[in-house]
Amino acid sequence: MKILPPTLRESKRYLAFSLTAEKDISRRDLINELNFAAATLVGDVGCSELSMHLLSFDDCNGIMQCAANKVWESRGVMASISSIKGVRVRLTVLGVSGTVRASTQNYLLINDIKTSEPERERTAESDECEFFIANNAISGKVVRRNNNEIDILPDSPHYEDKLENSGTRYFGITVFDITDKEIE
Amino acid sequence: MGVLKQSKFYDLNIHALPDCADSPSRLVLEAKDMGYSGICLTSFNKNNTLHKQDMPISLPALKNFEIYTGIEIRVERVAKLTKEVSRLRGKTEIIIIGGGDEDMNRAAVENGKVDILAHPTAHGKPLNHVLAKAAADNGVAVDFNMDALIMQRGSSRMKVLTAMRQNLMLVRKYNIPMVITSNARSHYDLRSPREMIALAMFFGMTQDEALHALSVVPQGIIRRNTNSNSIMEGVEVVE
Numbered sequence: 001m002k003i004l005p006p007t008l009r010e011s012k013r014y015l016a017f018s019l020t021a022e023k024d025i026s027r028r029d030l031i032n033e034l035n036f037a038a039a040t041l042v043g044d045v046g047c048s049e050l051s052m053h054l055l056s057f058d059d060c061n062g063i064m065q066c067a068a069n070k071v072w073e074s075r076g077v078m079a080s081i082s083s084i085k086g087v088r089v090r091l092t093v094l095g096v097s098g099t100v101r102a103s104t105q106n107y108l109l110i111n112d113i114k115t116s117e118p119e120r121e122r123t124a125e126s127d128e129c130e131f132f133i134a135n136n137a138i139s140g141k142v143v144r145r146n147n148n149e150i151d152i153l154p155d156s157p158h159y160e161d162k163l164e165n166s167g168t169r170y171f172g173i174t175v176f177d178i179t180d181k182e183i184e
Numbered sequence: 185m186g187v188l189k190q191s192k193f194y195d196l197n198i199h200a201l202p203d204c205a206d207s208p209s210r211l212v213l214e215a216k217d218m219g220y221s222g223i224c225l226t227s228f229n230k231n232n233t234l235h236k237q238d239m240p241i242s243l244p245a246l247k248n249f250e251i252y253t254g255i256e257i258r259v260e261r262v263a264k265l266t267k268e269v270s271r272l273r274g275k276t277e278i279i280i281i282g283g284g285d286e287d288m289n290r291a292a293v294e295n296g297k298v299d300i301l302a303h304p305t306a307h308g309k310p311l312n313h314v315l316a317k318a319a320a321d322n323g324v325a326v327d328f329n330m331d332a333l334i335m336q337r338g339s340s341r342m343k344v345l346t347a348m349r350q351n352l353m354l355v356r357k358y359n360i361p362m363v364i365t366s367n368a369r370s371h372y373d374l375r376s377p378r379e380m381i382a383l384a385m386f387f388g389m390t391q392d393e394a395l396h397a398l399s400v401v402p403q404g405i406i407r408r409n410t411n412s413n414s415i416m417e418g419v420e421v422v423e
Contacts, residue, residue, distance in 0.1 A: 040337055040341075041386070072381070072382045072391075073382070073385075075379055076379070078379075080383065081334075082335050088370070088372040090371070090375075092218065092379070093378065148213065149213065162203070165203065165204050166199075166204040166206070167369065167372075172205060172206040172210045172211075173210050174213055
């Protein structure tokens with residue numbers, strides 16, 4: 001079986017994306033959710049036209065292949081994903097390229113450099129922290145930290161209605177909200 | 185694509201911590217990373233617990249990023265709505281009415297002091313020609329909320345898409361201002377401007393219209409409400 005010569009192949013685009021999630025997401029789960037999202041949004045016919053494939057995915061970045069004339073639709077499918085197996089996620093397209101190499105170099109590698117910029121020095125590490133919003137103190141445990149962004153699991157069950165309202169597990173705050181700066 | 189790169193994008197309906205799970209600064213940082221030029225943090229609380237001092241305005245990373253505060257009014261009875269709107273006008277920058285119910289939609293579009301009618305398709309019902317004409321006369325912007333397409337699946341999303349398609353038809357016919365908002369309740373609901381455009385294209389909006397709804401119309405609403413020279417609707421002090 002011969003493969004098609006390059007001139008006859010369907011033209012493609014490569015979307016570099018990043019995944020923000022409450023927990024680690026496996027490659028298998030992401031592919032399943034992408035297929036499901038595409039099937040519910042555009043159906044079988046649309047799926048075949050988009051020809052979306054997950055080429056690489058590790059940690060939180062990945063590259064997605066799609067048909068060249070269906071980039072907007074593919075973006076829409078990726079944007080319509082809100083959770084994977086009950087874990088809240090967000091897929092953000094970083095950029096679109098014509099080759100895998102260009103999308104890796106222009107979007108994925110640059111992204112690492114950009115996010116590692118420190119805003120404030122940390123003096124000590126601690127799991128517990130407290131912050132004030134509208135004169136209410138909320139204390140909790142730090143679940144995850146990514147530079148300035150912190151996810152917090154509140155200690156008291158009093159705040160569950162707020163989390164339920166948002167459909168998330170954790171409070172999302174930043175280092176700038178934390179009142180006791182010595183702890184941080 | 186050149187136009188997309190030069191445009192300034194605004195998301196005018198984002199809910200922060202006193203009501204939902206994310207702090208204002210977290211949402212602001214995430215929105216800035218996504219390429220927005222400004223957001224409006226709207227609170228459900230009518231006494232406006234979201235004050236300017238809670239806002240992370242002083243952060244060095246947030247130069248040239250605009251943060252506005254607003255109220256999303258949700259009341260049970262229509263009679264209360266007019267009162268609330270007149271009370272809040274002037275106290276807060278942007279007034280949004282949480283619609284969905286037909287009576288509520290009607291009360292919102294017939295009140296010239298309202299800026300945006302948010303999620304009018306929440307119950308899966310579109311606007312009609314009477315409401316559309318009122319919205320056009322009073323300059324109330326009709327919102328297309330993308331969280332409905334993100335969070336819902338199946339028949340409920342199908343209904344919302346159908347309703348949005350009809351709203352879009354009315355918006356085109358009567359020339360109503362329209363905005364696209366995320367109606368985000370956490371940073372997981374935020375979508376970057378291009379993704380909002382991509383989602384809007386699923387119910388027939390063109391790229392230019394979506395661009396207009398994300399940048400030009402919100403800018404107009406902001407200018408109208410923060411301009412200290414304006415005295416009332418259509419009257420303004422000129423130098």
